[in-house]
Amino acid sequence: MSTLTPQAPVKAQKPRGKLGDRLLFGYTWAVIIWLCLPIGVMILFGFNDYHGKYNTQWHGFTLKWYQHAFALPEVNNAMKASLIIAVISTVLATALGTLIGLALGRYRFKGQGFTNLVQFAAISSPEIVMGMSLLAFFVQLGFPLGYVTIIIAHVMFSLSFVAVTVRSRVLTLDRSVEEAAKDLGAGGWTTFRLVTLPMIMPGVTAGALLSFAISIDDFVVTNFTAGTVTTFPVDIYGLQGRGGIPAQVNVMGTFIFVGGLLLAAINALASRRRDA
Amino acid sequence: MTDTLPAIELVGIVKSFTSHGEIVQAVKGVDMKIAEGEFFSMLGPSGCGKTTTMRMIAGFDEPTAGEVYLHGNNVTGVPPNKRDVNMVFQSYALFPHMSVFENIAFGLNRKGIAKDEVTRRVGEMLDIVDLGGREKRKPKELSGGQQQRVALARALVNKPRALLLDEPLAALDLKLRQAMQVELKRIQREVGITFVFVTHDQGEALTMSDRIAVMSNGVVEQLGTPREIYERPATKFVAGFIGTSNLLSGTVSEVIDGHAVIAYGPEERVLVAVQNGQVIAGSEVELTVRPEKMELSANAPHGTDCAVRGTVTEVVYLGTSTNYNVRTSSGADVVVFTQNATSADDLAVRGDSIWLSWEPRHSYAIGAPS
Secondary structure (H helix, E strand, C coil), X not given: CHHHCCCCCCXXXXXXXXXXHHHHHHHHHHHHHHHHHHHHHHHHHHHECCCCCCCCCCCCECCHHHHCCCCCHHHHHHHHHHHHHHHHHHXXXXXXXXXXXXXXXXXXXXXXHHHHHHHHHHHHCCHHXXXXXXXXXXXXXXXXXXXXXXXXXXXXXXXHHHHHHHHHHHHCCCHHHHHHHHHCCCCHHHHXXXXXXXXXXXXXXXXXXXXXXXXXXXXXXXXXXXCCCCCHHHHHHHHHHCCCCCHHHHHHHHHHHHHHHHHHHHHHHHHHHHHC | CHHHCCCEEEEEEEEEEEECCEEEEEEEEEEXXXXXXXXXXXXXXXXXXXXXXXXXXXXXXXXXXXXXXXXCEECCCCCHHHCCEEEECCCXXXXXXXXXXXXXXXXXXXXXXXXXXXXXXXXXXXXXXXXXXXXXXXXXXXXXXXXXXXXXXXXXXXXXXXXEEECCCCCCCHHHHHHXXXXXXXXXXXXXXXXXXXXXXXHHHHHHCCEEEXXXXXXXXXXXXXXXXXXXXXXXXXHHHCCCXXXXXXXXXXXXXXXXXXXXXXXXXXXXXXXXXXXXXXXXXXXXXXXXXXXXXXXXCCCCCEEEEEEEEEEEECCCEEEEEEEECCCCEEEEEEECCCCCCCCCCCCCEEEEEECHHHCEECCCCC
C-alpha cells in the first residue's frame, strides 16, 4: 500500500476530471445495459432450442421458432386483435390529439388551463385506477365490453401524448408563416393542409408512434376493459398462468421490437431529410 | 377616373385591444391616402401603431372603428386571402418545408394559374430579385438577404395592388441593409407597384420614401415628403425623432410681417414665421433649427436676422464635418454641424464665446400655440 502513496503531485483538477469522466462513462453504459438486457433476453430466448413447457433455460441455438412463428392460433389471434386495436386507436388518438394540441398551443380560451391539466393528469394517473374507473363507467352505462371499449380506453390514454407533443411543436411555430399563407390567398383549410400540418408533422408523427407503442403493449387498462377479447399482452399473461410461455411469443415480441426500431429509424431519417 | 383613386385610403381608423382587462388604443384615428405607385413609409418608434395600421390594411386585424379602402373599394371586414395586397413579414415567414420555387409559386397556385404560366412568372421574378438558379433550395439553405428577396418575390409575383413591408430590413446587418434599400427602390421602380413600408429607422424612411407618415402614440404626427418632414417638422415629436434638431423657446416681443420676433438681448434676436393672428406679442413660442443650418462665428454677424450668443461646450471632429455643442445665452443646448471643406482649422475651441446665426426661413415654429 505504501508504495502507492509517493505519487507525483499532479494538478488537483485533472485526476478528478478523469475519474468523473470514467464514472459518467460507466454509469451511462450501466443504464443502457440495464434497459436493454430484458429485451436482449427476450430476443435471445426466441432462438432457444428447448423442449417441453418451460422456455427458461438456455439449451442451444435454433431457428425453428421462427419457422413456426405463426403455429399457435391463439397467439396469432391475440396479436391480430392487438394490431387492429393499436392501428384504430392510433389513428383516432392522433387526429383528436393533434386538434387538441393545436388549440392548446395556438389559442387562449376559457378552460385552457383546465384542459392542459387534464392532459397531464391522464398521462400521470396510474393505469390500474384508469382501468378500474373505465370498467365501472362502462358497466354502469351497460356498454358491452369488447373491441369498442378497448379502443375507447386506448384513445383516451394515448390522446394526451399526441396533444402534448403537438402542442410543444405548435408553440415553436412562427405565426406569421400561416398569416403569409392567408395573405397569399389560401383559405383556412388550405392553410392548414399546405402549411400548418407539414410544419407540425414531426410532432404528429412522434405522437402517433408513441400512441401505437403504448397501445400495442398495454395490459392493465386493456385487461379491465376487454371483456372476452384477448389482446397479445393479455394472452401472454394468461399463458404464463397456464404453465408456460411458448417461444412464439418471444418471436412476436421480437417482431414488435424490430418494427418499433424500424419506425423510429424511418422517422429519424425523414426528419433529417426535412431539416436538411 | 380610376387613376385618381388612391391605392389605399384609411378613414378614421381606430384600433383598441383589451389587455389585462384594460382597453388600450393602439391606433387613435388615422386618416391617410396612399397614391398609386407611391413608395410610402410609416415611421415611428415601436408601439406607435404603425404595424397595427399595416395589419389592418392587410386584413389580419380589423379596425374597431373606421374604414379601409383599396382602390376605392371598401374592404373593411374582408379576410386577408380576399384582399389584393401582399405582405412581406419582418421574420420573412417563408414556408420552411417548401423550395424557393414552391414558396414563390404559392400565391399563383392558389389562383389556379396554369402550370407553365406559373413557371414563367416565377422565373421572371427570380431574375428580378437576382436569385436565378436557386429555385430548388430550401429557405434554410439561403442567407438572410436571400431569404428576404424570396419573401419579396413571393409577394410581388402576384402583382398585388400594393405591397406591404413590415420592417423587412430589421434583421439584416448594416451593410446588407443599405444594399437592400437601394435594391428595394430599384425593384419598386421596375414593377411599379405601390409600396407601404413600415420602419422605425428614420434614415431608411428618408432614403427610400416618396412620402412619410410619422406616427407616435397611435396618431399621425406629420405626413409629407422626406424633405418637408426633415426641413419643416410640424411637431416637437417629429423634430426630435427625425435627425437632430435644436429646440429654442422664448417670449414673442413683437410680430412683424408674419414673423414673430424673440429678443433675447441686445443684438440677440430670433425670427420665426408664424400664422397671422395666431401669435401675439407676449405669447410663448417653440421653434426648431437644424444643426447644419446654423453658422458659427467669433464676431457678431452682419445682415442676418437670427443671431444668438453662446459658449462652446464641446467640439467633436468627425472628418468631413465638425460638431459643436453650444450653450446659448438663454440656456438652451444646441448642436451645430459645420462642413470641413475649406478650412482645416477649427472655428472655435471649448470655452470660446461665439455667435450663432441663421436665416429666418430655417427656423420653424412647432405646434399650435396653446
